[in-house]
Amino acid sequence: xxxxxxxxxxxxxxxFHGGLHLPDNKRQSLQTDLTSATMPARLILPLRQHIGxxxxxxxxxxxxxxxxxxxADNTAPVCAPIHAPTSGIxxxxxxxxxxxxxxxxxxxxxxEVDGKDEWADLPAPINDFQNVDKSLLxxxxxxxxxxxxxxxxxxxxIKLNPGKAIKTLIINGAECEPFxxxxxxxxxxxxxxxxxxxxxxxxxxxxxxxLIGIEDNKPDAISTLRSHxxxxxxxxxxRIPTLYPSGGEKQLIRILTGQEVPSEGxxxxxxxxxxxxxxxxxxxxxxxxxxxxxxxLVTLTGEGIANPCNMEVPLGITxxxxxxxxxxxxxxxxxxxxxxxxxxxxxxxDQVPITKGSNCLLAPSEExxxxxxxxxxxxxxxxxxEVCPVNLLPQQMYWFSRAKELEKVQxxxxxxxxxxxxxxxxxPSHIPLVHYFRFAKTESWAKEKELQAADHAKKRHxxxxxxxxxxxxxxxxxxRKKKENLGKKKPVKPAAKGEDAxxxxxxxxxxxxxxxxxxxxxxxxxxxxxxxxxQKQLDAVDKHRAETTADQE
Amino acid sequence: MQFQTFSSPHxxxxxxxxxxxxxxxxxxxPGVLAMTWYFGPGVLVNIVIATxxxxxxxxxxxxLRKRPVMPTLYDLSAVVTAILFAIAVPPLLxxxxxxxxxxxxxxxxxxxxxxxxxxxxxxxxxxxxxLLISWPIPMTSWLPPVVLSANPLDFMxxxxxxxxxxxxxxxxxxxxxxxxxxxxxxxxxxxxxxxxEIFQSPLWGDFGGQGWEWVGNWFLMGGLWLIYxxxxxWHIPLAFFAGLTGLAMITFLFDPESYPxxxxxxxSGGAILGAFFIAxxxxxxxxxxxxxxxxxxAIGMLVYIIRTWGGYPDxxxxxxxxxxxxxxxxxxxxxxxxFGHGDNHG
Numbered sequence: 028x029x030x031x032x033x034x035x036x037x038x039x040x041x042x043f044h045g046g047l048h049l050p051d052n053k054r055q056s057l058q059t060d061l062t063s064a065t066m067p068a069r070l071i072l073p074l075r076q077h078i079g080x081x082x083x084x085x086x087x088x089x090x091x092x093x094x095x096x097x098x099a100d101n102t103a104p105v106c107a108p109i110h111a112p113t114s115g116i117x118x119x120x121x122x123x124x125x126x127x128x129x130x131x132x133x134x135x136x137x138x139e140v141d142g143k144d145e146w147a148d149l150p151a152p153i154n155d156f157q158n159v160d161k162s163l164l165x166x167x168x169x170x171x172x173x174x175x176x177x178x179x180x181x182x183x184x185i186k187l188n189p190g191k192a193i194k195t196l197i198i199n200g201a202e203c204e205p206f207x208x209x210x211x212x213x214x215x216x217x218x219x220x221x222x223x224x225x226x227x228x229x230x231x232x233x234x235x236x237x238l239i240g241i242e243d244n245k246p247d248a249i250s251t252l253r254s255h256x257x258x259x260x261x262x263x264x265x266r267i268p269t270l271y272p273s274g275g276e277k278q279l280i281r282i283l284t285g286q287e288v289p290s291e292g293x294x295x296x297x298x299x300x301x302x303x304x305x306x307x308x309x310x311x312x313x314x315x316x317x318x319x320x321x322x323x324l325v326t327l328t329g330e331g332i333a334n335p336c337n338m339e340v341p342l343g344i345t346x347x348x349x350x351x352x353x354x355x356x357x358x359x360x361x362x363x364x365x366x367x368x369x370x371x372x373x374x375x376x377d378q379v380p381i382t383k384g385s386n387c388l389l390a391p392s393e394e395x396x397x398x399x400x401x402x403x404x405x406x407x408x409x410x411x412x413e414v415c416p417v418n419l420l421p422q423q424m425y426w427f428s429r430a431k432e433l434e435k436v437q438x439x440x441x442x443x444x445x446x447x448x449x450x451x452x453x454x455p456s457h458i459p460l461v462h463y464f465r466f467a468k469t470e471s472w473a474k475e476k477e478l479q480a481a482d483h484a485k486k487r488h489x490x491x492x493x494x495x496x497x498x499x500x501x502x503x504x505x506x507r508k509k510k511e512n513l514g515k516k517k518p519v520k521p522a523a524k525g526e527d528a529x530x531x532x533x534x535x536x537x538x539x540x541x542x543x544x545x546x547x548x549x550x551x552x553x554x555x556x557x558x559x560x561x562q563k564q565l566d567a568v569d570k571h572r573a574e575t576t577a578d579q580e
Numbered sequence: 581m582q583f584q585t586f587s588s589p590h591x592x593x594x595x596x597x598x599x600x601x602x603x604x605x606x607x608x609x610p611g612v613l614a615m616t617w618y619f620g621p622g623v624l625v626n627i628v629i630a631t632x633x634x635x636x637x638x639x640x641x642x643x644l645r646k647r648p649v650m651p652t653l654y655d656l657s658a659v660v661t662a663i664l665f666a667i668a669v670p671p672l673l674x675x676x677x678x679x680x681x682x683x684x685x686x687x688x689x690x691x692x693x694x695x696x697x698x699x700x701x702x703x704x705x706x707x708x709x710x711l712l713i714s715w716p717i718p719m720t721s722w723l724p725p726v727v728l729s730a731n732p733l734d735f736m737x738x739x740x741x742x743x744x745x746x747x748x749x750x751x752x753x754x755x756x757x758x759x760x761x762x763x764x765x766x767x768x769x770x771x772x773x774x775x776x777e778i779f780q781s782p783l784w785g786d787f788g789g790q791g792w793e794w795v796g797n798w799f800l801m802g803g804l805w806l807i808y809x810x811x812x813x814w815h816i817p818l819a820f821f822a823g824l825t826g827l828a829m830i831t832f833l834f835d836p837e838s839y840p841x842x843x844x845x846x847x848s849g850g851a852i853l854g855a856f857f858i859a860x861x862x863x864x865x866x867x868x869x870x871x872x873x874x875x876x877x878a879i880g881m882l883v884y885i886i887r888t889w890g891g892y893p894d895x896x897x898x899x900x901x902x903x904x905x906x907x908x909x910x911x912x913x914x915x916x917x918x919f920g921h922g923d924n925h926g
Contacts, residue, residue, distance in 0.1 A: 043919065290918065291920075292920065347581065361584050362590075363583045364590060368590040369591065371590070373583060375582060376581065391590070397594070401651070403651065403696070406597055406600070406657075406696065406863050407697065407865075407867050409862060409867040409868075412868070416919070417920075418919050419918055423911070440918045443920060448589025448591075451592075452592055455596050455600050457592065459587050461589065462587035465587070
């Protein structure tokens with residue numbers, strides 16, 4: 028299909044297989060204007076708020092930190108630093124409930140807020156970003172702790188250094204999950220930040236065009252962004268059809284460019300890089316103001332929440348504090364979801380903090396998100412395959428996952444599944460298909476690890492056998508040598524003449540005397556005069572030492 | 581606060597297996613009523629017997645397998661099997677044959693393979709074939725349409741015929757039953773009659789047998805409604821008709837006096853019922869789009885081949901069962917191209 032994009036251009040759009048038209052439920056949280064959350068008494072900052080390595084604390088309990096100060100980082104390639112969202116005292120670094128599907132606790136920095144909100148010295152704004160070295164901009168993005176704010180939380184700086192020529196920068200404003208409206212609010216409320224971010228990104232990547240894809244159920248966001256474009260922008264705001272999951276990176280790239288990101292590949296291979304609108308805004312803040320990522324927009328919605336709204340919240344505020352600030356619960360919901368109804372995960376407690384990837388807190392009523400009964404048998408109706416945006420055959424994959432036939436299910440491209448939930452959503456037997464695929468994935472990873480471990484063990488075993496054989500061969504060689512030496516006759520000394528014999532006797536006597544003297548002067552060693560048992564122990568230790576050093580060779 | 585946790589996604593489209601099955605049952609109703617209209621209430625009696633016995637056998641086996649009985653009974657799949665079977669068999673079929681058929685369909689073909697969703701063969705068709713090759717006479721003794729019948733039977737006569745297995749008093753089987761139009765056509769052709777001669781008989785309507793073609797029409801309505809409701813897709817029915825009429829057209833053009841025209845085949849016997857309600861049984865059919873097309877075409881062609889050169893005039897059951905065997909293989913070789921696996925990389 029063709030649509031008119033901004034600047035009167037006609038653009039062709041492509042479609043992907045399947046997808047769903049979902050009731051969008053976005054009005055509830057758009058009734059009120061964007062507000063800012065008040066700072067709670069303490070903030071919980073998990074050390075892992077991004078894909079990759081956990082950050083390592085740079086502070087210790089008792090330290091006073093200022094707003095925007097870096098408090099955790101890691102030199103690992105895939106990592107993003109964490110900054111203090113306000114000034115205060117570090118209370119501790121301890122295990123705390125974190126937003127994770129497992130419901131397990133994770134290490135977090137606890138910051139007691141002092142209420143002064145005192146800023147640290149921020150890096151200088153870079154206003155003429157077109158004229159500075161790109162490495163400086165990359166460094167700024169990295170140091171500001173910016174990660175993908177669409178939910179994937181991949182450190183943004185890594186995506187800005189793809190090592191390939193980039194033709195198209197895509198800014199993702201699709202927001203296809205029902206209920207969530209924080210990107211919509213951001214696009215309507217801060218179009219300039221997003222567009223500045225897009226310009227910076229375009230400059231860093233050297234992309235000739237930038238497309239902002241927004242689903243057509245957000246007309247206000249589209250018109251606002253379009254009205255803020257300037258004449259020398261090569262940015263187009265493209266209205267795309269509302270079809271879940273159009274906001275998935277691969278799906279959006281397909282819609283806007285017609286290209287499919289190769290399986291197990293990256294968008295950069297197609298000359299495309301994709302960032303979320305909130306990420307673009309955060310990058311603009313970091314470059315133009317020096318402000319690190321210390322807050323984000325969060326949608327609070329669902330009939331279980333008294334006043335659905337969008338809020339600018341400091342990272343580290345707990346869901347409980349945040350919901351209390353908006354007026355608390357209505358009691359109409361028995362669950363709390365972080366993220367949307369399709370891909371979000373349930374929180375078992377509301378004591379978890381908001382992290383960089385938290386875009387929504389959803390407390391749905393039974394009417395909004397019905398809980399389903401137990402699963403029935405699959406009747407192979409094929410609806411799951413009809414709606415799968417990746418064109419997989421979920422019913423077959425379910426069969427193999429159930430039977431734990433991991434090779435088969437991988438043969439059916441399990442790892443191309445994006446866990447969007449379309450298949451589970453339409454299944455008339457109410458089978459939690461995505462859950463089965465996650466299970467199959469984790470089982471596959473576990474098996475892979477096992478194989479690697481077995482491989483490693485086998486290598487070590489082979490090495491040991493080889494070493495023992497070598498030692499054995501050496502011993503045998505020594506024995507052979509000895510035997511040969513024994514077999515040889517000792518050369519007979521010619522009979523010494525009188526004088527020579529005398530000299531030799533004197534010399535020998537002198538040597539003996541010197542040896543005796545030396546023995547008296549040096550203190551006895553503790554290894555002298557050992558009992559046979561001690562000697563045996565010592566030998567064993569020496570042997571082990573020799574073995575371990577051989578192991579390390 | 582503590583909350584319940586589930587695995588994503590959290591939303592569900594409000595559909596369920598029993599709704600799917602209910603839609604199939606509703607879609608069958610017009611055809612069933614048409615059959616009652618043309619062939620008397622015997623089909624309704626058969627549906628009742630078949631449904632009761634199917635549900636009873638299902639409950640029995642689930643109890644033996646120590647599975648929850650109620651949820652499975654509520655999914656209505658046994659009822660659909662029973663109705664399809666009862667429609668396919670002659671209206672005066674003795675009750676015990678219906679019960680044997682249902683016992684075989686539910687116990688052997690469905691539950692012994694693991695129950696709902698696990699059966700490789702269509703239970704109704706397997707039962708039909710079992711009875712057809714074991715009791716060929718009662719399974720081929722159809723009634724003429726009421727309008728053509730010399731001795732139309734009333735409700736009580738029909739019930740007694742079904743439950744006693746003997747014809748109503750004062751009548752012989754031969755006087756009240758007759759072969760199906762397809763059977764008639766085969767027999768006449770084998771005796772060397774021309775098609776134009778055969779069609780002189782009052783037995784025929786516009787395309788197929790009197791009454792039969794209208795029953796087919798009503799099943800067609802039901803089938804189209806199922807496609808409209810998205811309970812089934814158009815792939816299998818359309819492919820089925822393509823396979824059937826394609827072959828029929830070729831032979832018809834080749835020799836119109838020995839091979840009836842294509843629409844005759846569509847509106848005779850179980851072709852329409854088979855295309856929309858039997859070949860589309862999701863459990864035993866192909867699931868990939870391409871596979872469904874191959875599956876449908878193959879069934880259609882086999883129906884024609886068996887009708888024209890095979891040993892039995894009623895071919896749908898055999899064709900469907902044969903393709904049930906091939907479905908997993910067809911599925912395996914017709915997997916769609918997964919996103920990112922093609923060469924569409926710019």
